[in-house]
Amino acid sequence: MVVTRFAPSPTGYLHIGGLRTALFSYLWAKKNNGKFVLRIEDTDKARNSEEATQAILNAFEWLGLEADGEITYQSKREDIYKKYIQQLLDEGKAYKCYMSKKELDVLREEQMANKERTKYNGKYRDFCGTPPEDVNPVIRIKAPLSGKIVVHDGVKGDIVFQAEDILDDFIIARADGSPTYNFVVAIDDALMGINEVIRGDDHLSNTPKQIVVYEALGFDIPKFYHVPMIHNAQGKKLSKRDGATDVMAYKEMGYLPQALLNFLVRLGWSHGDQEIFSMNEMKELFDPKDINKSASIYNTEKLDWLNSHYIKNTPNDELVELLTNFGLILSSHDKKEILLDALKERAKTLKELAELIHEIITAPDAYDAKAVKKAFKGNAIEVLEEFANKLDEAKELHLPSEYHHIMQEVVDNMEIGFGKIGNPLRVALLGKMSGPGLDVVMSVIGKDETILRITNAIAADL
RNA sequence: GGCCCCGUCGUCUAGCGGUUAGGAUCCAUGGUUUUCAUCCAUGUUACAGGAGUUCAAUUCUCCUCGGGGUCACCA
Numbered sequence: 437m438v439v440t441r442f443a444p445s446p447t448g449y450l451h452i453g454g455l456r457t458a459l460f461s462y463l464w465a466k467k468n469n470g471k472f473v474l475r476i477e478d479t480d481k482a483r484n485s486e487e488a489t490q491a492i493l494n495a496f497e498w499l500g501l502e503a504d505g506e507i508t509y510q511s512k513r514e515d516i517y518k519k520y521i522q523q524l525l526d527e528g529k530a531y532k533c534y535m536s537k538k539e540l541d542v543l544r545e546e547q548m549a550n551k552e553r554t555k556y557n558g559k560y561r562d563f564c565g566t567p568p569e570d571v572n573p574v575i576r577i578k579a580p581l582s583g584k585i586v587v588h589d590g591v592k593g594d595i596v597f598q599a600e601d602i603l604d605d606f607i608i609a610r611a612d613g614s615p616t617y618n619f620v621v622a623i624d625d626a627l628m629g630i631n632e633v634i635r636g637d638d639h640l641s642n643t644p645k646q647i648v649v650y651e652a653l654g655f656d657i658p659k660f661y662h663v664p665m666i667h668n669a670q671g672k673k674l675s676k677r678d679g680a681t682d683v684m685a686y687k688e689m690g691y692l693p694q695a696l697l698n699f700l701v702r703l704g705w706s707h708g709d710q711e712i713f714s715m716n717e718m719k720e721l722f723d724p725k726d727i728n729k730s731a732s733i734y735n736t737e738k739l740d741w742l743n744s745h746y747i748k749n750t751p752n753d754e755l756v757e758l759l760t761n762f763g764l765i766l767s768s769h770d771k772k773e774i775l776l777d778a779l780k781e782r783a784k785t786l787k788e789l790a791e792l793i794h795e796i797i798t799a800p801d802a803y804d805a806k807a808v809k810k811a812f813k814g815n816a817i818e819v820l821e822e823f824a825n826k827l828d829e830a831k832e833l834h835l836p837s838e839y840h841h842i843m844q845e846v847v848d849n850m851e852i853g854f855g856k857i858g859n860p861l862r863v864a865l866l867g868k869m870s871g872p873g874l875d876v877v878m879s880v881i882g883k884d885e886t887i888l889r890i891t892n893a894i895a896a897d898l
Numbered sequence: 899g900g901c902c903c904c905g906u907c908g909u910c911u912a913g914c915g916g917u918u919a920g921g922a923u924c925c926a927u928g929g930u931u932u933u934c935a936u937c938c939a940u941g942u943u944a945c946a947g948g949a950g951u952u953c954a955a956u957u958c959u960c961c962u963c964g965g966g967g968u969c970a971c972c973a
Contacts, residue, residue, distance in 0.1 A: 443973095445972085447972090447973080478973095479973075480972060484971090540967095551900090553900055553901085554900090574948055592903065595903080597901075601900070601901050602900090602969080608968095608970085611971060614971085616970090616971070617972070621973085637966095637967070639967095641901075641902060641903095641967070641968040641969070642968085644934075664903080664904075665966070665967070666939080667965090669966065671966070673966075673967070703911095705911095706912070709912060709920075709927095728911080729905095730903090730905065731905080731965085732911090733908095733910085735924095737924055738922075738923050741924090743921060748936085781935070781937085782934085782935045783935090802967085811933095839919040843932085845936075854932040855933080858932030859933070861932085863932095868934090869933055869934070870933055871934065872933095872935080873931085873932085873933095874932075
């Protein structure tokens with residue numbers, strides 16, 4: 437069974453890059469009827485927060501991603517790590533190193549001065565003397581000093597590292613006894629049965645170290661897929677400093693979960709020429725072998741397009757529900773179907789949709805000067821008056837077609853083009869020259885409000 | 899700097915030795931529309947460079963250049 441995981445460290449909100457690797461992991465597990473588990477990597481007590489964990493969970497919930505089983509917290513697994521540290525110590529695969537931080541710094545500086553690679557010099561690797569009493573030792577693992585380590589990566593292929601180039605006896609437990617990242621990741625992944633690791637390729641250079649741990653402990657090495665970074669416009673790794681990388685900010689901006697997911701799944705992955713993927717299609721079609729090797733630049737143009745696509749295809753009753761998040765209560769509006777049918781074609785975001793609707797259901801508080809100049813020429817006032825009279829005479833008006841019919845009558849009677857009535861009427865009703873069909877607008881606001889807005893416009897002496 | 903990864907339209911990408919190098923988005927133009935948007939049609943734009951290998955390279959190899967990642971008692 438395929439078991440994948442998402443293993444964020446809770447130091448802030450969930451960002452776009454993390455979400456994408458989470459999505460990939462989720463999809464790959466689902467495709468294989470496997471499991472997708474969540475592990476919170478909260479060993480850095482200074483930088484972690486519970487709010488951050490909650491933020492990640494909130495984002496998952498919004499997007500409909502669900503982790504299987506209990507959430508694992510590394511902070512609760514210290515005993516497990518201690519046990520394995522002791523085991524390695526007992527087996528002679530790890531040892532205590534009494535080199536102080538200061539001493540290490542000096543070593544590093546020397547190496548840098550000599551333009552050598554900075555690495556631990558192995559001072560305590562085979563130490564048998566009396567250790568200094570004033571230092572709490574760290575625990576280092578005995579890493580291979582030579583030979584090669586091969587990472588079999590599902591995205592990039594086999595990557596060969598020379599041990600002497602990259603390895604040293606790295607620290608697996610700090611002076612205070614707490615275990616370090618590369619050590620616990622390997623243990624947790626192994627113990628949790630994770631056999632397919634999908635993660636950002638910024639972890640690629642950590643992988644050999646983790647392999648050292650796997651081998652020291654005799655665990656099976658999982659299949660790795662290192663997915664390329666998402667870059668910002670400057671071509672650098674996307675970070676929390678880049679703004680608008682908080683997943684939940686997209687909810688506030690009026691993006692639909694499906695649009696964001698669809699956008700993200702196509703960033704670095706493709707299935708032929710297909711652009712639109714439902715969640716079911718993603719689950720069915722996603723395969724990490726189709727992840728491409730190169731980094732991609734984060735650019736939301738396509739997200740906007742996808743979002744408008746999904747808004748157009750969202751049923752009106754769902755839109756009514758979603759729009760309540762943007763301060764719009766439409767549930768009791770008798771023309772909401774007509775309104776939404778006309779306006780959901782025009783909005784890129786829910787927020788925008790809410791604004792467009794608001795612009796129609798409330799009377800204009802100002803008239804755009806340019807629009808007035810263009811529309812109120814010749815006998816515009818006369819046309820409007822005539823139209824208002826016709827409306828007044830009419831009994832019951834509901835459908836856009838009924839309003840359209842009256843407009844047509846006026847146009848025919850006065851022998852004018854449609855623009856002669858359309859332009860000034862549009863300005864009178866909406867205060868500007870753009871917007872949806874006037875018949876729709878009038879149908880939505882009703883006969884009385886239409887007449888009112890017309891008389892107001894006439895009275896404003898445009 | 900060492901090590902590692904990457905390099906097709908502005909952007910997201912297809913391509914897996916022989917293609918008029920395809921799609922999407924963006925942009926532009928035209929059509930539809932009373933306007934704007936939608937929608938439809940059309941168009942501009944790409945294989946980083948140089949050597950090989952081959953009858954044939956975007957595709958394979960090497961070099962150069964360019965970009966990125968990583969080098970902690972952070973994760």
